Amino acid sequence: MKISTWNVNSLRVRIEHVCDWLQQNQPDVLALQELKITNDLFPHERIAACGYRAVANGQKTYNGVAILSREEPVDLVNELPDFEDQQRRVLAATIGDYRVINLYVPNGQTVGSDKYDYKLNWLDALHDFLRKQISMFSNLVVLGDFNIALDDRDVHDPEGWIGNVLVSDKERDALKKILDLGMVDTFRQFEQADNIFSWWDYRAGAFRRNRGLRIDLVLASESLAGKCLSCDVDIEPRTLERPSDHAPVSAIFGPNP
Protein backbone atom coordinates (compact mmCIF):
# COMPACT_ATOMS: atom_id res chain seq x y z
CA MET A 1 0.00 0.00 0.00
CA LYS A 2 1.61 3.21 -1.19
CA ILE A 3 0.20 6.37 0.38
CA SER A 4 1.39 9.79 -0.75
CA THR A 5 0.90 13.47 0.01
CA TRP A 6 1.48 16.55 -2.12
CA ASN A 7 0.74 20.22 -1.63
CA VAL A 8 0.12 21.23 -5.25
CA ASN A 9 -0.35 25.00 -4.72
CA SER A 10 -3.36 25.27 -7.09
CA LEU A 11 -4.78 22.12 -8.65
CA ARG A 12 -5.88 24.13 -11.67
CA VAL A 13 -2.28 25.03 -12.47
CA ARG A 14 -0.84 21.65 -11.47
CA ILE A 15 -3.36 19.15 -12.87
CA GLU A 16 -0.94 18.05 -15.58
CA HIS A 17 1.83 17.44 -13.03
CA VAL A 18 -0.55 15.47 -10.83
CA CYS A 19 -1.73 13.24 -13.67
CA ASP A 20 1.83 12.61 -14.85
CA TRP A 21 2.95 11.84 -11.31
CA LEU A 22 0.08 9.41 -10.72
CA GLN A 23 0.90 7.53 -13.88
CA GLN A 24 4.60 7.36 -13.13
CA ASN A 25 4.31 6.50 -9.43
CA GLN A 26 1.05 4.57 -9.12
CA PRO A 27 0.23 5.30 -5.46
CA ASP A 28 -2.81 3.64 -3.93
CA VAL A 29 -3.72 6.92 -2.24
CA LEU A 30 -2.66 10.50 -2.95
CA ALA A 31 -3.63 13.26 -0.50
CA LEU A 32 -3.57 16.74 -2.07
CA GLN A 33 -3.49 20.12 -0.35
CA GLU A 34 -3.98 23.73 -1.46
CA LEU A 35 -6.41 22.95 -4.27
CA LYS A 36 -7.62 26.59 -4.31
CA ILE A 37 -10.81 25.56 -6.09
CA THR A 38 -14.38 24.81 -5.06
CA ASN A 39 -15.73 21.29 -5.40
CA ASP A 40 -17.77 22.14 -8.50
CA LEU A 41 -14.53 22.91 -10.35
CA PHE A 42 -12.74 19.75 -9.25
CA PRO A 43 -11.34 17.91 -12.33
CA HIS A 44 -12.98 14.54 -11.66
CA GLU A 45 -12.77 13.48 -15.31
CA ARG A 46 -9.02 14.06 -15.50
CA ILE A 47 -8.43 12.12 -12.30
CA ALA A 48 -10.72 9.29 -13.41
CA ALA A 49 -8.79 9.07 -16.68
CA CYS A 50 -5.70 8.31 -14.57
CA GLY A 51 -7.55 5.47 -12.89
CA TYR A 52 -8.41 7.16 -9.60
CA ARG A 53 -11.47 8.19 -7.67
CA ALA A 54 -11.46 11.49 -5.83
CA VAL A 55 -13.20 13.11 -2.93
CA ALA A 56 -12.61 16.82 -2.39
CA ASN A 57 -13.12 19.39 0.31
CA GLY A 58 -12.48 22.49 -1.71
CA GLN A 59 -12.47 26.24 -1.16
CA LYS A 60 -12.23 29.21 -3.47
CA THR A 61 -8.77 30.84 -3.71
CA TYR A 62 -7.33 29.34 -0.51
CA ASN A 63 -6.82 25.96 1.13
CA GLY A 64 -8.79 22.94 -0.08
CA VAL A 65 -7.86 19.26 0.25
CA ALA A 66 -8.65 16.07 -1.67
CA ILE A 67 -8.01 12.34 -1.48
CA LEU A 68 -7.40 10.37 -4.67
CA SER A 69 -7.56 6.60 -4.40
CA ARG A 70 -7.94 3.34 -6.26
CA GLU A 71 -10.56 2.03 -3.84
CA GLU A 72 -13.69 3.82 -2.74
CA PRO A 73 -13.20 6.23 0.19
CA VAL A 74 -15.92 5.97 2.83
CA ASP A 75 -16.78 7.41 6.25
CA LEU A 76 -15.71 10.91 5.24
CA VAL A 77 -15.02 13.67 7.75
CA ASN A 78 -14.32 17.15 6.40
CA GLU A 79 -13.74 19.28 9.49
CA LEU A 80 -12.31 19.16 12.99
CA PRO A 81 -15.15 18.37 15.42
CA ASP A 82 -16.10 21.18 17.82
CA PHE A 83 -13.89 23.70 16.00
CA GLU A 84 -15.65 26.50 14.16
CA ASP A 85 -13.72 27.02 10.92
CA GLN A 86 -14.56 28.30 7.44
CA GLN A 87 -11.22 27.08 6.06
CA ARG A 88 -11.18 23.73 4.27
CA ARG A 89 -8.13 21.96 5.67
CA VAL A 90 -9.24 18.46 6.69
CA LEU A 91 -10.44 15.39 4.85
CA ALA A 92 -10.55 11.96 6.50
CA ALA A 93 -11.60 8.77 4.72
CA THR A 94 -11.48 5.03 5.19
CA ILE A 95 -9.94 3.27 2.20
CA GLY A 96 -9.83 -0.50 2.49
CA ASP A 97 -8.15 -1.35 5.79
CA TYR A 98 -6.67 2.12 6.23
CA ARG A 99 -7.95 5.26 7.87
CA VAL A 100 -6.40 8.22 6.04
CA ILE A 101 -6.51 11.76 7.43
CA ASN A 102 -5.36 14.45 5.01
CA LEU A 103 -4.34 17.76 6.61
CA TYR A 104 -3.41 21.22 5.46
CA VAL A 105 -2.17 22.70 8.73
CA PRO A 106 -2.39 26.52 8.87
CA ASN A 107 0.78 28.41 8.00
CA GLY A 108 0.73 30.83 10.94
CA GLN A 109 2.33 33.72 8.99
CA THR A 110 4.41 35.19 11.85
CA VAL A 111 4.94 34.19 15.47
CA GLY A 112 2.50 36.06 17.68
CA SER A 113 0.08 37.03 14.89
CA ASP A 114 -3.63 36.24 14.84
CA LYS A 115 -2.90 33.59 12.22
CA TYR A 116 -0.31 32.05 14.55
CA ASP A 117 -2.87 31.85 17.36
CA TYR A 118 -5.34 30.30 14.93
CA LYS A 119 -2.69 27.72 13.98
CA LEU A 120 -2.08 26.75 17.62
CA ASN A 121 -5.82 26.55 18.36
CA TRP A 122 -6.31 24.49 15.20
CA LEU A 123 -3.54 22.10 16.33
CA ASP A 124 -5.25 21.77 19.73
CA ALA A 125 -8.50 20.78 18.04
CA LEU A 126 -6.59 18.40 15.76
CA HIS A 127 -5.05 16.74 18.82
CA ASP A 128 -8.48 16.01 20.27
CA PHE A 129 -9.77 14.70 16.94
CA LEU A 130 -6.76 12.43 16.45
CA ARG A 131 -6.96 11.08 20.01
CA LYS A 132 -10.43 9.79 19.17
CA GLN A 133 -9.50 8.55 15.70
CA ILE A 134 -6.54 6.58 17.10
CA SER A 135 -8.86 4.77 19.47
CA MET A 136 -11.17 3.89 16.57
CA PHE A 137 -8.72 2.85 13.83
CA SER A 138 -5.60 0.72 14.23
CA ASN A 139 -4.28 1.35 10.70
CA LEU A 140 -4.21 5.11 10.82
CA VAL A 141 -2.23 7.36 8.46
CA VAL A 142 -2.19 11.11 9.13
CA LEU A 143 -0.46 12.97 6.35
CA GLY A 144 -0.22 16.28 4.60
CA ASP A 145 1.35 19.70 4.80
CA PHE A 146 2.01 20.17 8.52
CA ASN A 147 3.68 23.56 8.14
CA ILE A 148 6.01 22.62 11.02
CA ALA A 149 9.62 21.47 10.77
CA LEU A 150 9.83 18.99 13.63
CA ASP A 151 13.51 19.37 14.43
CA ASP A 152 16.67 21.03 13.16
CA ARG A 153 17.43 18.21 10.73
CA ASP A 154 14.33 19.37 8.88
CA VAL A 155 15.64 22.92 8.39
CA HIS A 156 18.35 23.96 5.90
CA ASP A 157 19.62 26.72 8.20
CA PRO A 158 18.49 26.02 11.78
CA GLU A 159 20.39 29.02 13.18
CA GLY A 160 18.81 31.41 10.74
CA TRP A 161 15.34 30.04 11.39
CA ILE A 162 15.40 30.19 15.20
CA GLY A 163 12.11 31.56 16.53
CA ASN A 164 10.55 31.74 13.07
CA VAL A 165 7.09 30.50 12.27
CA LEU A 166 7.22 26.82 11.15
CA VAL A 167 10.01 26.07 13.66
CA SER A 168 8.90 27.87 16.86
CA ASP A 169 8.82 25.90 20.10
CA LYS A 170 5.04 26.16 20.48
CA GLU A 171 4.46 24.71 17.02
CA ARG A 172 7.00 21.93 17.53
CA ASP A 173 5.52 21.14 20.96
CA ALA A 174 2.04 20.91 19.43
CA LEU A 175 3.29 18.46 16.82
CA LYS A 176 5.23 16.44 19.41
CA LYS A 177 2.08 16.24 21.51
CA ILE A 178 0.32 14.70 18.51
CA LEU A 179 3.16 12.21 18.02
CA ASP A 180 2.89 11.38 21.74
CA LEU A 181 -0.66 10.16 21.10
CA GLY A 182 1.01 7.24 19.37
CA MET A 183 1.88 8.46 15.91
CA VAL A 184 5.23 7.95 14.19
CA ASP A 185 7.00 10.18 11.63
CA THR A 186 7.60 7.34 9.17
CA PHE A 187 10.40 9.24 7.38
CA ARG A 188 12.60 9.07 10.47
CA GLN A 189 12.15 5.32 10.86
CA PHE A 190 14.65 4.90 8.05
CA GLU A 191 18.20 5.95 7.42
CA GLN A 192 18.02 9.17 5.46
CA ALA A 193 20.61 11.33 3.80
CA ASP A 194 21.20 14.76 5.35
CA ASN A 195 19.31 17.77 4.04
CA ILE A 196 16.20 16.08 2.70
CA PHE A 197 13.40 18.65 2.41
CA SER A 198 9.87 18.78 0.99
CA TRP A 199 9.42 22.53 0.45
CA TRP A 200 11.63 25.22 -1.06
CA ASP A 201 10.82 28.92 -1.44
CA TYR A 202 10.21 30.02 -5.03
CA ARG A 203 12.57 32.94 -4.44
CA ALA A 204 16.34 33.26 -4.51
CA GLY A 205 17.04 29.93 -6.18
CA ALA A 206 16.14 28.14 -2.96
CA PHE A 207 15.54 24.79 -4.65
CA ARG A 208 18.74 24.93 -6.68
CA ARG A 209 20.64 25.64 -3.46
CA ASN A 210 18.57 23.08 -1.51
CA ARG A 211 17.54 25.70 1.01
CA GLY A 212 14.35 23.99 2.15
CA LEU A 213 12.28 22.61 5.00
CA ARG A 214 10.76 19.20 5.60
CA ILE A 215 7.19 20.11 6.52
CA ASP A 216 5.21 17.49 4.56
CA LEU A 217 4.85 14.36 6.65
CA VAL A 218 3.36 10.89 6.64
CA LEU A 219 2.55 9.84 10.20
CA ALA A 220 1.41 6.32 11.02
CA SER A 221 -0.10 4.80 14.13
CA GLU A 222 2.50 2.78 16.06
CA SER A 223 1.35 -0.69 15.00
CA LEU A 224 1.08 0.37 11.37
CA ALA A 225 4.44 2.17 11.47
CA GLY A 226 6.03 -1.19 12.18
CA LYS A 227 4.81 -2.33 8.78
CA CYS A 228 6.13 0.72 6.96
CA LEU A 229 8.75 -0.29 4.38
CA SER A 230 9.89 3.17 3.25
CA CYS A 231 9.15 6.87 3.31
CA ASP A 232 10.70 9.14 0.72
CA VAL A 233 10.48 12.60 -0.79
CA ASP A 234 10.32 12.73 -4.59
CA ILE A 235 12.01 15.97 -5.64
CA GLU A 236 11.57 15.31 -9.36
CA PRO A 237 8.32 17.32 -9.74
CA ARG A 238 10.04 20.32 -8.12
CA THR A 239 12.43 20.38 -11.11
CA LEU A 240 9.63 20.76 -13.67
CA GLU A 241 8.53 23.94 -15.41
CA ARG A 242 6.13 25.93 -13.22
CA PRO A 243 6.34 23.53 -10.26
CA SER A 244 4.57 23.45 -6.94
CA ASP A 245 6.87 24.71 -4.20
CA HIS A 246 6.28 21.40 -2.39
CA ALA A 247 7.43 17.92 -3.38
CA PRO A 248 5.37 14.75 -2.93
CA VAL A 249 6.17 12.38 -0.06
CA SER A 250 5.29 8.68 -0.19
CA ALA A 251 5.21 5.89 2.38
CA ILE A 252 4.84 2.22 1.52
CA PHE A 253 3.11 -0.18 3.94
CA GLY A 254 2.78 -3.86 3.66
CA PRO A 255 2.25 -6.53 2.94
CA ASN A 256 -0.41 -7.38 5.53
CA PRO A 257 -1.56 -4.44 7.61
Place this chain on the structure above:
DNA sequence: ATGGCCTGCAACGCAGGA
Protein backbone atom coordinates in the same frame (compact mmCIF):
# COMPACT_ATOMS: atom_id res chain seq x y z
C1' DA B 1 20.63 43.14 0.47
C1' DT B 2 15.22 40.39 6.13
C1' DG B 3 14.10 40.78 -0.63
C1' DG B 4 13.83 37.72 -4.06
C1' DC B 5 8.50 34.25 -6.41
C1' DC B 6 3.91 32.29 -7.35
C1' DT B 7 -1.38 32.09 -7.26
C1' DG B 8 -5.96 33.98 -7.44
C1' DC B 9 -9.00 37.75 -7.75
C1' DA B 10 -10.11 41.49 -9.41
C1' DA B 11 -8.18 44.98 -11.01
C1' DC B 12 -4.44 47.54 -13.35
C1' DG B 13 -2.18 46.00 -6.62
C1' DC B 14 -3.45 43.17 -3.09
C1' DA B 15 -3.56 39.02 0.31
C1' DG B 16 -1.50 34.84 1.37
C1' DG B 17 1.77 31.50 1.25
C1' DA B 18 6.26 29.37 4.06
